[in-house]
Amino acid sequence: MDFTDIDFDQLFGSGGDTNPIMMLIWIIPIFIFVLYGQRIQLAVTSGEIKKGIKKLEDYKTKSRTELINYIKKNMNPVDDPTKKIDRFLDYFTIMPVDMDPNGIVGKVRHIVRAREDYTREHVKSLSPQTSELELTKIQTLLEIATTLQMIYKVINHMFLTAKKQNNYPLILPLQMILPFILEEAEAMHKAIPAFKMGQPIGDGIGPMVVGKMMLNSNKESVAFQTVLGETQYEQRKLLLLKAEGPGSTVGRPGDAMETILSKNKPDIIIMVDAALKMEGEDSATIAQGFGAAIGGIGTERFQIEDIATKNNIPIFAIVIKQSVKEAITLMTKDIADKADNVRSQIYEMIQDNTKPGQTVLLIGVGNTMGVPQ
Amino acid sequence: MIFSKEKIVLEYTIEKCKKCNLERKRKFHEGDILFSETSKCDSCDGLTMIEKIFGEYVEK
Numbered sequence: 001m002d003f004t005d006i007d008f009d010q011l012f013g014s015g016g017d018t019n020p021i022m023m024l025i026w027i028i029p030i031f032i033f034v035l036y037g038q039r040i041q042l043a044v045t046s047g048e049i050k051k052g053i054k055k056l057e058d059y060k061t062k063s064r065t066e067l068i069n070y071i072k073k074n075m076n077p078v079d080d081p082t083k084k085i086d087r088f089l090d091y092f093t094i095m096p097v098d099m100d101p102n103g104i105v106g107k108v109r110h111i112v113r114a115r116e117d118y119t120r121e122h123v124k125s126l127s128p129q130t131s132e133l134e135l136t137k138i139q140t141l142l143e144i145a146t147t148l149q150m151i152y153k154v155i156n157h158m159f160l161t162a163k164k165q166n167n168y169p170l171i172l173p174l175q176m177i178l179p180f181i182l183e184e185a186e187a188m189h190k191a192i193p194a195f196k197m198g199q200p201i202g203d204g205i206g207p208m209v210v211g212k213m214m215l216n217s218n219k220e221s222v223a224f225q226t227v228l229g230e231t232q233y234e235q236r237k238l239l240l241l242k243a244e245g246p247g248s249t250v251g252r253p254g255d256a257m258e259t260i261l262s263k264n265k266p267d268i269i270i271m272v273d274a275a276l277k278m279e280g281e282d283s284a285t286i287a288q289g290f291g292a293a294i295g296g297i298g299t300e301r302f303q304i305e306d307i308a309t310k311n312n313i314p315i316f317a318i319v320i321k322q323s324v325k326e327a328i329t330l331m332t333k334d335i336a337d338k339a340d341n342v343r344s345q346i347y348e349m350i351q352d353n354t355k356p357g358q359t360v361l362l363i364g365v366g367n368t369m370g371v372p373q
Numbered sequence: 374m375i376f377s378k379e380k381i382v383l384e385y386t387i388e389k390c391k392k393c394n395l396e397r398k399r400k401f402h403e404g405d406i407l408f409s410e411t412s413k414c415d416s417c418d419g420l421t422m423i424e425k426i427f428g429e430y431v432e433k
Contacts (some may be wrong), residue, residue, distance in 0.1 A: 199384065200407060200426055208407065215408060246406055330382060330428035339425070370426065371407050 038168040045168075045175050049159055052178045056152040059189040063145040064089065066192055070141060074134055075127040084126065088119065088142055089149050109299040133198070136225075136247035140195050140369070144188050151185055187325035194330040195248055200370040202326040202335050206272040207242045207371045209342045210364025214240045214373040222259045226251035227373055233347065235356035239266060245368035253294065253363055254303030261307055266361035268314050268353050269304075270346060273365035274327050274335075275319035284334035285321045286342055288349070293317035294365045313361075316353065318345055382428040388412070392419025401426060 033040070064085070071081050093115055096107035116139075123138050124130060130138075155174065162171035194201050200208060214229035217240065222228040225247070229240040239260060243251030260266070273293040277283060292304045292315050308315050320342060326332055350360050384401035388411055395416050405411075410420045 197384075197401075197403060198406070199401070199428075212408060330384060331426065333385075333427045333429055336387075336425040336427040372409070 039166065042162075042166065042168045042171060045171055046159075046163060049171065049174060049178060052182055053152070053156055053159060055182060056148070056155055056185055059185050060145075060148045060152040063141075063148045063189060063192060066196070067138075067141045067145045070196055071126065071138060075130050075138070077126045081126050084122070085142070088122065089146050091115070091119075091146065092150075105299055105302045108297060109303075112297060112299065133247045136249050137195055137198065137369075140248040140367075141192065144192060144195075148185060148188055151181060155181060184324055187323075187328055190325065191328040194328075195369060198246060198370045200331045200336075201328055201367060202322045202331050203274045203328060203366040204331060204368055204371045205274050205320045205335055205339065205342070206364040206366040207245060207368040207373075208331075208336075208364070209272050209339050209346070210240050210242045210362055211245060211368070211371045211373040212339070213238070213343065213362070214242070219373060223252040223255035225249045226253060226256040228256065228260065229373065233350060233360075236350060236354055237264075237359040238350075239264065239359065239361045240364075241361065242364040242371075242373060243366075243368040245371040245373055248367060248369040250296065250365070250367050252300070253365065254300040254307075257304055257307050257361070260361065261311060264359060265311060266313060267358040268316060268350075269308060269361045269363065270316045270318065270349060271304075271363045271365055272318045272342060272346065273320075274322055276327070277321035277323060281321055283322055283326060283332070284338050286338060286345060287319050287321065288345065289317045289319070291315055291317055293319050294363075314353075316349055318342060318349070378432040380430045381433050382430055384426070384428050386423055387425040387427075388421040389424040390414035390417060390419045390421050393417045396424065397421065 068082055068085055071077065071085065075081075093111060096104055096111065098104055119142065120135065120139055123142065124135055155178070158174045159171070162168075162174065191201065213231065214227075217229035217231040219227050219229045221244065222241070225244045227242060227244045231238045231240065241253060241256055241260070243249045243253075271293040273295070275287070275293065277285070292301045292308070294301045294304065304315070307313075320335060320338055322332075322335060326335065346362065354360055386399055386401045386405045388397045388399065389395070393414060393416055395414055397415065405423055405426060407423050407426055410422050412421055413419070414421050
């Protein structure tokens with residue numbers, strides 16, 4: 001057959017006359033995309049989401065294995081803890097009904113604390129001679145593994161439902177949130193070594209700043225896993241509050257404030273905490289502001305705001321900006337280097353907003369892993 | 374990302390002499406705790422305290 005004399009103009013219909021082959025080449029894909037467009041998009045998107053879910057599954061499995069190995073190595077339990085740990089990993093929390101929001105903060109606090117207390121006691125039962133420091137580490141590792149398991153289950157459920165129904169719109173929200181979920185899951189997975197080694201994490205910058213100021217002061221326990229120190233600065237009384245380090249805990253600053261207020265009424269409150277930076281913002285930048293700088297589920301913040309409002313005490317805040325990953329993994333050099341700067345800003349704030357003879361309550365908010373006082 | 378290299382974290386401890394304020398950077402050892410007294414200063418007879426523990430990210 002001779003292919004040298006093919007007339008391309010005629011074949012592709014550009015010669016002016018309508019070519020039936022060309023018509024088919026254009027029309028068939030249009031029909032395919034009209035009828036099966038969503039299914040094609042579903043297949044393409046599914047591939048990407050599957051890769052993400054595989055990563056989530058890896059994080060879930062590795063965190064569980066690392067937790068079990070850590071418990072076996074550091075707690076020396078009599079029996080194999082695997083079964084018990086698997087049961088802990090499946091625990092869920094049912095939040096209280098919010099149709100009537102009156103009194104909901106107390107209910108949330110009760111449920112969250114009951115869960116914490118229950119987990120602590122049951123982890124301790126694996127090996128009762130385990131130190132408090134090890135217990136707090138294991139409790140945090142368990143929290144990480146539980147969260148990663150829950151994330152995997154929810155995302156996998158959403159994906160399988162969309163696939164089962166062949167429903168493209170159902171997979172769209174999943175495609176949109178997956179990068180953010182993966183970022184958080186990766187951060188949690190990378191946080192495991194720091195907690196195992198007992199190293200300070202980015203979120204610990206508040207306790208680190210206040211902890212150093214507490215070093216030579218008299219300290220007392222004022223609430224569960226929360227310590228108070230007292231010192232003087234330029235004729236002002238400084239009450240220094242932080243979670244009890246070097247264990248992995250955030251303490252109970254709300255309860256601690258209630259105890260403090262029953263004896264001493266501070267003239268101002270200063271809270272130092274890590275805060276999430278926005279995209280484009282530099283890491284480890286320091287910002288000052290007003291209001292209770294404390295994260296979490298909101299119960300501690302509610303309690304602190306409530307006490308401050310009833311007693312008419314202004315709250316000042318100093319935050320150190322960082323990403324999610326920086327907040328829960330080993331503290332970066334940039335953040336650690338800012339500790340002295342934060343301390344000098346605190347002293348400046350005290351001088352600007354109080355008079356000699358007044359009392360300042362300084363709270364170092366955050367997880368105090370690897371940060372004693 | 375296809376072309377981004379994996380990063381590893383190197384853990385360091387900064388010790389600071391309480392007397393002469395000399396700082397020394399070394400690799401983190403398991404058991405290092407912030408604000409704990411560790412060793413004698415290299416340049417004077419003072420004691421050093423762990424001032425910072427941090428990680429530095431480097432590309433593999």
